[in-house]
Amino acid sequence: MAYRGSRLVFAASVLVAAGSIGANLLAHGNVVPQAVDTSALPDIVGGNDTYVIKNPYRADAKVYAIAQKIGESAYGQNCARCHGLEAISGGIAPDLRYLDKGEDGDEWYIQRYHKGSVRDGKVYMPAMGDVLGQKAGWAIRSWLDTKHEE
Numbered sequence: 001m002a003y004r005g006s007r008l009v010f011a012a013s014v015l016v017a018a019g020s021i022g023a024n025l026l027a028h029g030n031v032v033p034q035a036v037d038t039s040a041l042p043d044i045v046g047g048n049d050t051y052v053i054k055n056p057y058r059a060d061a062k063v064y065a066i067a068q069k070i071g072e073s074a075y076g077q078n079c080a081r082c083h084g085l086e087a088i089s090g091g092i093a094p095d096l097r098y099l100d101k102g103e104d105g106d107e108w109y110i111q112r113y114h115k116g117s118v119r120d121g122k123v124y125m126p127a128m129g130d131v132l133g134q135k136a137g138w139a140i141r142s143w144l145d146t147k148h149e150e
């Protein structure tokens with residue numbers, strides 16, 4: 001009886017350990033995207049089906065300012081956990097302040113945002129585009145412009 005009892009205890013503690021590993025994975029690995037309200041921004045022709053390769057919000061100062069504000073909070077909720085608060089990376093993921101500036105860096109940026117990064121079946125960065133949408137992607141890019149460093 002004593003033997004069976006301790007086996008049960010053992011099994012239960014393994015379950016608890018497995019549970020906390022699961023919770024850790026959830027906290028660090030699996031990303032739960034936070035919806036971004038982009039209704040204040042002009043729609044992009046092509047919606048979420050066709051991505052443009054240049055930031056459509058940069059040309060109009062008023063729109064650009066709105067985009068930066070939306071992008072700041074969208075970044076904080078969806079990107080900061082890996083890329084760092086205020087876009088200053090702690091080393092887990094690339095430091096996005098050093099992306100190429102302006103249109104030169106737009107295409108690379110939006111491609112990563114849209115599709116994420118998967119190599120040899122391993123997800124380095126989850127795809128964000130299909131969940132958050134193209135408008136949120138360019139809003140975040142607009143805010144990142146304000147953090148750019150050479």
Ligand code: HEC
Pocket residue numbers: 028029031075078079080081082083092093094095096099108109110112113117118124125126128140
């Ligand atoms: C789960 C962690 C994680 C989250 C969340 C995440 N990223 Fe990433 N991101 C990465 C990693 C890791 C890489 C490097 C990928 C590689 O090495 O291929 C990366 C790469 C990038 C790159 C390319 C950077 C470069 O210098 O080449 C961009 C742009 C980018 N991420 C933007 C974003 C944006 C915008 C968000 C939020 C909407 C975001 N990421 C959310 C982990 C993450």
